Amino acid sequence: MKIETFILEREQSLWENEVKYNLSESGVHPGSINNHFSTQDIDDILNTELTYGFTRGSPELRQNISQIYSNIKPDNILVTNGSAEANFISILTHLSAGDELIYMIPNYLQIQGIARAIGVDVKPIWLKEKLNWNFDLNELESLITNKTKMIAVCHPNNPTGSVLPDEQINAIISIAEKNGIIVLADEVYRGAELNGVECSSFIETEYENVIVNSGLSKAYGFPGLRIGWTVGNSSYIHQAWSTKDYTSIAPGRLSDVMATKILNYDFRQNMLARTRSVLRQNLDIMQVWAATYNGQFNFILPQAGAMAFMKYSFNVNSTELVERIRDEQSVLLVAGDWYGMDNYLRFGYGTKRNSLIKALELCDKVFKTL
């Protein structure tokens, strides 16, 4: 299997720990165990025996995950190492060479890379800025052939932060149902909505061929735990669990214990409230900053996630711009190029407030020369 370079992740892996200010993250700045867990919790963590634990995730963790959704039982959940592993497993479980995948673009692009590597034909369905980063349902229908096996969406979307209206979710589901197509929704940003209202999950539409993948990295601010999950019907979960025997066997034992605590009702509500408050305060900073450029930066306000996806009018390539800001000012941004969309930059605004202000001042030093 020859797999293409996943440019966004590669660039982050190379540079995120080298720069002084990392604005390439799409979640809020993570806390530590001491910040977030009680003494009793810490004691429980320290006394956990480091066995393999439960390869599909402990019953307690799956129980707590099931409570996030209105219609899901613990047996419909497989715990994974990040939502990245959930996506990997979903694709390996369901798709093979010659299948067609309709893929929401722009997107995180992990699913596209894996699918192409195994010989799947990936057909983009574009979110359009003029449609408030939604897509045209007629276009979606026109892409379906008898080889279409799956429609994959990222909802809320990375990088635009857009959330689909319920009518669009229902319409996608009914198109998929009519054609016997699986819907895969990467919902890792669900819970990080700026208006404080959790958006609808595709799994709650009750269509039996829906898979939802999510995790603790973004809305909860715990990427270092590497906890994700995949949710779907029993037959899918059974196959996905056996696919996972080949990838990572089990989630980390300590991560499972901590995730179980985080997803207890009160803890979960506190973490989501913290995330939303950081996002709201920092988005204000982004807006005020962008306004100083008198139209040279434009963006549709994100509805979820810590990403401001801005179109710029300077006559310079986005990769060059990101490299210049990184090398001259030690600030890492994400280039639109890495999404196949030049003339955009993604600013991760979930970092600490003072760091965000300082990093934007440093970016000014480059932008003001253009």
Ligand SMILES: Cc1ncc(COP(=O)(O)O)c(C=O)c1O
């Ligand atoms: C849409 C989306 N899915 C999945 C991931 C992977 O996240 P993790 O494996 O940390 O849950 C990311 C990371 O940025 C993402 O943006």
